Amino acid sequence: xxxxxxxxxxxxxxxxxxxxxxxxxxxxxxxxxxxxxxxxxxxxxxxxxxxxxxxxxxxxxxxxxxxxxxxxxxxxxxxxxxxxxxxxxxxxxxxxxxxxxxxxxxxxxxxxxxxxxxxxxxxxxxxxxxxxxxxxxxxxxxxxxxxxxxxxxxxxxxxxxxxxxxxxxxxxxxxxxxxxxxxxxxxxxxxxxxxxxxxxxxxxxxxxxxxxxxxxxxxxxxxxxxxxxxxxxxxxxxxxxxxxxxxxxxxxxxxxxxxxxxxxxxxxxx
DNA sequence: AAACCCCTCAACCGCCCTACA
DNA sequence: ATGTAGGGCGGTTGAGGGGTT
Numbered sequence: 001x002x003x004x005x006x007x008x009x010x011x012x013x014x015x016x017x018x019x020x021x022x023x024x025x026x027x028x029x030x031x032x033x034x035x036x037x038x039x040x041x042x043x044x045x046x047x048x049x050x051x052x053x054x055x056x057x058x059x060x061x062x063x064x065x066x067x068x069x070x071x072x073x074x075x076x077x078x079x080x081x082x083x084x085x086x087x088x089x090x091x092x093x094x095x096x097x098x099x100x101x102x103x104x105x106x107x108x109x110x111x112x113x114x115x116x117x118x119x120x121x122x123x124x125x126x127x128x129x130x131x132x133x134x135x136x137x138x139x140x141x142x143x144x145x146x147x148x149x150x151x152x153x154x155x156x157x158x159x160x161x162x163x164x165x166x167x168x169x170x171x172x173x174x175x176x177x178x179x180x181x182x183x184x185x186x187x188x189x190x191x192x193x194x195x196x197x198x199x200x201x202x203x204x205x206x207x208x209x210x211x212x213x214x215x216x217x218x219x220x221x222x223x224x225x226x227x228x229x230x231x232x233x234x235x236x237x238x239x240x241x242x243x244x245x246x247x248x249x250x251x252x253x254x255x256x257x258x259x260x261x262x263x264x265x266x267x268x269x270x
Numbered sequence: 271a272a273a274c275c276c277c278t279c280a281a282c283c284g285c286c287c288t289a290c291a
Numbered sequence: 292a293t294g295t296a297g298g299g300c301g302g303t304t305g306a307g308g309g310g311t312t
Binding site for chain 2: 014017052108
């Protein structure tokens with residue numbers, strides 16, 4: 001019978017977002033929060049876009065808590081570790097990397113990490129050495145496929161001892177970016193103390209929701225009369241949302257200017 | 271300088287899951 | 292129990308920029 005399109009395809013605009021559209025979307029969310037559904041948002045915000053497109057634009061590009069730039073070495077390593085356990089569950093992986101989106105990680109995996117692993121002689125799907133038949137090819141999550149994997153030994157793992165001939169300019173550049181995110185280091189430390197999949201999974205799922213929410217979007221903050229609230233209706237109390245923090249809400253316009261600068265959006269006209 | 275190739279990443283598509291009536 | 296709507300997710304595409312010939 002087929003599924004109804006999420007929006008009237010004839011009416012919606014597609015393709016790259018213009019500055020004007022970004023401005024409208026940001027303005028709307030800053031003013032109203034995300035009190036309504038995404039489908040209704042474009043109409044209310046004066047956008048000729050599909051609600052889904054607005055959500056993606058916001059979560060993948062406009063969100064103020066996003067980090068920009070390439071993944072650091074630590075982040076990359078964490079992605080590899082998590083991918084070995086979770087497979088292509090990009091959103092789950094992204095939930096462990098604050099400020100990173102699933103789309104970003106997915107792209108980075110496909111364009112950088114995959115190649116790097118292949119270069120190192122490691123199958124990016126199974127995380128097994130390329131010349132070795134994997135124990136279970138259709139289940140990258142199986143513990144047998146990862147427990148003895150060098151990539152899953154964070155304590156002994158370093159770019160030097162993974163493969164001596166694997167050092168690339170990319171490796172070198174990424175290694176200079178370490179230490180910029182202490183939370184990532186903590187994640188790695190935690191991961192390094194986890195010795196089996198069971199422990200890892202219990203660690204991953206135990207606080208997954210909270211972490212996923214924290215990293216994924218500001219959608220947990222509802223704008224009511226210019227004040228932002230989290231899901232518990234407690235005016236924002238999270239340190240990882242500096243721009244949206246309640247003490248800054250009063251200076252909304254100012255913070256938005258900061259925000260535009262952070263994102264290189266200089267021509268918003270504010 | 272022009273043509274071609276390759277790479278990156280923003281954006282889209284369509285399926286899946288969940289909540290709700 | 293069933294149908295529908297809405298949001299989330301993973302896979303894929305294509306424009307544009309940079310590098311190479």
